[in-house]
Amino acid sequence: MSDLKYTQEHEWLRREADGSVTLGITDYAQEQLGDIVFVELPAVGVHLDADTNFVVIESVKAVGEVKLTVGGTVLAVNERLADAPELVNGSPEGDGWLLRVQLDDAALLDKLMDGNAYHAFVQEL
Amino acid sequence: MSAPAESLKHTPLYSLHEELGARLVPFAGYALPVQYRGGIKHEHLATRARAGLFDVSHMGQVVVRGAPAALERLVPSDIAGLALGQQRYTLFTSAQGGVLDDLMVTRFADRLHLVVNAAFKDIDLAHLRAGLPDCEVEPLEDQALLALQGPAAARVLAALAPEAAALAFMKGSATTLDGVPVLVHRCGYTGEDGFEIAMRAEHAERVARRLLANPEVEPCGLGARDSLRLEAGLCLSGADLDANTSPVEAALAWTIARRHRAAPGAAEFPGAARILGELVDGPLRRRVGLRVQGRVPVRAGAELCDADGQACGVVTSGGFGPSLDAPIAMGYVRTALATPGTRLTVAIRNTEHVVEVQALPFVPHRYLAR
Known part of the structure; x- marks a missing residue:
């Protein structure tokens, strides 16, 4: 998991070979949300502005949002989540990935926490 | 909503909740489990399949001593006609015909036993005292209330309190559970068969542990309590019921005593004019x-x-x-x-x-x- 980067909002990002970025929510985030029953993903091809909600994740009790400080264009979304939103609970950093984007400014990743730093960050919460 | 953690009240099961891995959230001034480790879906389904144990000690228990008919000044239901040990769901209505809160009432030989919602405890107490000056209104302090709900509830309880497990639906009785004095009602908020078990706070952890020792019993939090009652179509006071909403609008007209329908002119419960009018004209x-x-x-x-x-x-x-x-x-x-x-x-x-x-x-x- 050393190739993953993490935000303070409990999202993970992974830079792919083609320069795009796959992202999802962390194990900590899915545990906080509880049983996830619905994931609302954007349409492929749309451009999302910085600080807008990329994704809405609803659990039985709570509503969570995924947003980034830079914008990006949606290249792909995890279609399996439409029928199996619980994948985000079971495998947040694997089969429960959310979407792949082309970030407007990929330098964002360099500013994020690595796995160790994120682990330490979560311990402090 | 999110009061500082230190100002939140604890129920008698607080340390047990922590031990069981509960996620505690503020609710009506109390720190209460929204879920345990298994999660809301698991707890919900366990209650429908077997049995769930819910800590509802935050709810208000109130004893009213006086003529049972006195309470009919505040609710539209027949209270005087309750048999001993019989429980009824009813509503505090406002003068404008809205619902101030919903509650459970049981008639015992010397008193009425009321269970009201945690969020409205103080308001309900003041309302009872103002409306029933001829009665003694006593909130029970240092109490715990546990709800054991689900198709296995009766068989779980039978092993510890056989007398209580034999209660009919909407009946209450004082008995003992594993030697502990308890007041048990056969009722609940999940749509399943089940019981609500009241006892003094100091006995709560022992009783809860005895019930949880049965592998059919799952500890359940407020999350499952809410999803279960929603599936069962049961109202949440303050959300589905409020001071603007009449019992007829709320599809709770069945709580209105027959004699009020027969002689609407004579009815004197708060909001009778609007409520009985809606029975005739439709809401x-x-x-x-x-x-x-x-x-x-x-x-x-x-x-x-x-x-x-x-x-x-x-x-x-x-x-x-x-x-x-x-x-x-x-x-x-x-x-x-x-x-x-x-x-x-x-x-x-x-x-x-x-x-x-x-x-x-x-x-x-x-x-x-x-």
């Missing part, structure tokens, strides 16, 4: 179940629109029904639109979704047959 709006097409949950506060796009109602409770594996909601719509099968729309994050009016409950009640 302007009505509480209904709402089934969402698709998987997106519709939450409380969402506005409902009719086929012409005109606002026609509001969602008062909404979430996910684990037993149905689908989002469900309750709300109020204009009476003409309250027929099951009527299609309405709701906007969620700027996208229109279709909801269909559905008869309540979503999941059939499985109370013990009388």
Whole structure:
């Protein structure tokens, strides 16, 4: 998991070979949300502005949002989540990935926490 | 809503909740489990399949001593006609015919035993004292209340309190559980058979541990309590019931005593004119179940629109029904639109979704047959 980067909002990002970025929510985030029953993903091809909600994740009790400080264009979304939103609970950093984007400014990743730093960050919460 | 943790009250089971890995959240001034390690869906389904144990010690227990008929000054139900040990669901109505709170009342030989909602405890107490100056109104302090709910509840309880396990639905009795003095009612808030067990605070942890020692019993939090009652079509006071909403609008007209229907002119409970008038003329709006097409949950506060796009109602409770594996909601719509099968729309994050009016409950009640 050393190739993953993490935000303070409990999202993970992974830079792919083609320069795009796959992202999802962390194990900590899915545990906080509880049983996830619905994931609302954007349409492929749309451009999302910085600080807008990329994704809405609803659990039985709570509503969570995924947003980034830079914008990006949606290249792909995890279609399996439409029928199996619980994948985000079971495998947040694997089969429960959310979407792949082309970030407007990929330098964002360099500013994020690595796995160790994120682990330490979560311990402090 | 999120009061500082140190100002929150603890129930007698606080340390047990922590030991069991509960996620504690503020609710009506108390730190209470929203869920344990298994999660809300697991707890919900365990209650429908076997039994769930809920800490509802935050609810208010009040003893009223005096003529049972006195309480009829504040509620529309028949209280004087209750047999000893019989429990009834009723409502504190306002002078304008709205619902101030819902409650359970049991008649015992020397008193009425009331259970009111935690969030309205102080308001209800003041209301009782003002309305019943000829009665003694005593809130029970240092009490715990546990709800054991589900098809296995009776068999679980039978091993520890056989007398209580033999109670009929909506009956209450003082007995002992594993040697502990308890007041047990056969009732609940899940749509399942089950019991509510009241006892002094110092016995609560021992009783809870004895019940949880049975492998059929799952500790359950407020999350499952809410999803279970929503599937069962049961109202949450303050959400589905409020001071603007009449019992008739809320589809709770069955709580109104027969004699009030027979002689509406003589009825003196608060709001009788509006409430009994609505029985005859029909209410302007009505509480209904709402089934969402698709998987997106519709939450409380969402506005409902009719086929012409005109606002026609509001969602008062909404979430996910684990037993149905689908989002469900309750709300109020204009009476003409309250027929099951009527299609309405709701906007969620700027996208229109279709909801269909559905008869309540979503999941059939499985109370013990009388």
